[in-house]
Every structure is written in C-alpha cells, then in structure tokens.
Amino acid sequence: MSIKLLPPRLANQIAAGEVVERPASVVKELVENSLDAGATRIELDVERGGHKRIRLRDNGSGIVKDELELALSRHATSKIATLDDLEQILSLGFRGEALASISAVSRLTLTSKPATQEQAWQASCEGRDMAVTLQPAAHPDGTTIDVADIFYNTPARRKFLRTEKTEYQHIEDVIKRIALSRPDVTFILRHNDKVTKRYAATGTDQLAVRVGQVCGKAFIEQAIHTRCDYESIQLEAWLGNAEQLRSSNDCQYSFVNGRGMRDKLILHALRQAYESVLAVAEQPAFVVYLTINPKEVDVNVHPAKHEVRFQQSRLVHDFICKTVCDALSSWADPEGQDDNG
Ligand code: ADP
Numbered sequence: 001m002s003i004k005l006l007p008p009r010l011a012n013q014i015a016a017g018e019v020v021e022r023p024a025s026v027v028k029e030l031v032e033n034s035l036d037a038g039a040t041r042i043e044l045d046v047e048r049g050g051h052k053r054i055r056l057r058d059n060g061s062g063i064v065k066d067e068l069e070l071a072l073s074r075h076a077t078s079k080i081a082t083l084d085d086l087e088q089i090l091s092l093g094f095r096g097e098a099l100a101s102i103s104a105v106s107r108l109t110l111t112s113k114p115a116t117q118e119q120a121w122q123a124s125c126e127g128r129d130m131a132v133t134l135q136p137a138a139h140p141d142g143t144t145i146d147v148a149d150i151f152y153n154t155p156a157r158r159k160f161l162r163t164e165k166t167e168y169q170h171i172e173d174v175i176k177r178i179a180l181s182r183p184d185v186t187f188i189l190r191h192n193d194k195v196t197k198r199y200a201a202t203g204t205d206q207l208a209v210r211v212g213q214v215c216g217k218a219f220i221e222q223a224i225h226t227r228c229d230y231e232s233i234q235l236e237a238w239l240g241n242a243e244q245l246r247s248s249n250d251c252q253y254s255f256v257n258g259r260g261m262r263d264k265l266i267l268h269a270l271r272q273a274y275e276s277v278l279a280v281a282e283q284p285a286f287v288v289y290l291t292i293n294p295k296e297v298d299v300n301v302h303p304a305k306h307e308v309r310f311q312q313s314r315l316v317h318d319f320i321c322k323t324v325c326d327a328l329s330s331w332a333d334p335e336g337q338d339d340n341g
C-alpha cells in the first residue's frame, strides 16, 4: 500500500479514541474549556444520559468569528505557544484536541459571542474533510457548544455506551469533581429538562460551602478540616470519619493545583494515613486539595490528565501522609475529638 495522509475526520476520530471515551469525557473537556475562558456560570443540559445531547452554555470570554474554525481544528490552542509554557501550565486544557475530536464523533455546533463583537456566530463542520461552515446567530456574551448524537458515526464506540442512567451518573460525577475545584463558579446541571444539581457560588467561605453542597451536610458537619503548609506545598482537606466508612466512599476527591486527580501517590498517602489511625483498609470520604509550585509537577503525563508526576514525589507523599495522620489522630485521642466535633 502507498503512503497517504489520513482524511481529517478519520485522523480526528482516531485521536478521539483517546480523549472521548464516553459522554462524561465530553462534559469534562467542555467544562474545562469554559473555565479556561474565565466563565463564572456554566449551565449544562443533558438529554438521555448524553446519548442524545450534551449542551453547555457559559458566560466566558467567547471566541471571535475569525477563530471559530481554528478552535475546531486539531492542535489548535490559545493556551500554550512554547515548551516553556507547557512546563508552567496553569490552564486545564492545552492539547488543542478536544473540540476537533468531539466534533469528529458527533454533530457539534459551536456558537459564540465575545463581548467585543456585535454579532454572534455559529460554526459546525461536515464531511470527511470537516469543512467548517459559519452563520450568524443570536447569542449573549459567551459560548454554547451543542454536542448531539455522540458516536453516531463510530458504531464500534457506540456499542460501549452504557445505559442512560449510568452515563448520566458519570456526568454527574465529573460535574461534582469540577465544582469542588471551582467554588467561585456557579454550576447548573439539568437532565431531561429537570435541574438535578445546582451549585451556586457564594461570597464567603466558598470552599467549605461548596464541599457541603457537593458532599452533603452530613459529611461537612462531621469531617475534620485541616490545613498545612510545608515549603512550597500546601494541603487543605476535609476528612470523613469512621462512621462514614461504608456509606460515603463515593465521595473521595483529590485535587492538585485545582485539577481533579485520581493520582496513585496521593491515594496511597491517604490510605496509609487512614490505615495507621483506623486500622482498616477501607477509606472514608475525603476531599483533599494539594497546592504546589507548578514547576514541581508535570501534568503532561496522562492524556486524560488523571495523573501527575511530582519532582519530589517522596516528600509530597510523606507530607500528605503526615498531615492527614496528625488531623485524624484526634479520633484516637478522645480529648482531641471534642475540639473537632
Ligand atoms: P485546548 O482546550 O486544549 O486548547 P480545545 O480543542 O478544547 O483545545 O479548544 C480549542 C480552543 O478553542 C481553545 O484553546 C480556546 O481558545 C477555544 N475555546 C474552546 N472552548 C471555549 C469556550 N467555552 N470559551 C472560549 N474559548 C473556547
């Protein structure tokens, strides 16, 4: 066979295999884009677990008409320009693949109006060359992305979609995770036209309020709150107690520099701390925020960005473990328990 360049849609569908696993991954990418665009209010409408439609509306910076086409192409990003940027990355997205990938496996329309532009414009792309068409639209400042019929053109992927209920559950989990990382942003989630989650941003005590909104009143009232600094690392955590062992292990969240993670090192440090205090292998609910100099952490390890690499991994591990241990030890010590009640 002779060597040929893949047609754009096919190339993007292949890339989509990595980024777009299920409707919830679309939600994650779209919401992260809105946050990167400075949105303070994000509304998400999901139909039939995302099988039918995912529509996100934000009040972020918007995309100017001349860049709509670029936003839909692969390796196009406004977020990094050099390798040096990559090393100090603070924004959530940076690969410039999400919109291109999603639009290759769904019917996507992108409607946007930056505050500086009179008219809103809508972009969509068609065919194997993914040619972009633009038309004027009515839209307030911000962006709406409508993703319909996910995987309609990739039957092999479509087969892996679970029930609407399961896919919706994954979407809800994504929203909870992101909402915990951004207490300053209002999130509204609707499923089949009913509001299912509403996390309003508040003025004061934002983080504690948001943890309560997402994990529930019972959790926030019983959890031990701790905060600790060491050199350039900071940890803030709400740690569930032993009574919440069985009921709430679905509420386990960790964040590195505001990004939701299922990082092995962090989970290991937490498990070790909990085991040493509770003498059980199970972990109760927790919400843990780690802040560290971006130069000391590499986020470009995992395509879905669930894991990071710490330069001083031992130090980070032991810092987390010790801080959590110290906080939890008030259970072992009845006097301390009163202080944290
Ligand atoms: P990445 O986020 O990795 O840059 P994406 O494919 O997700 O790549 O998005 C491509 C570009 O489109 C972004 O860099 C950004 O400039 C623009 N964009 C995407 N979504 C939004 C949004 N909701 N508001 C403003 N700009 C957006």
Ligand code: MG
Pocket (backbone or CB within 6 Å): 029, 032, 033, 092, 093, 094, 096, 098, 099
């Ligand atoms: Mg992105």
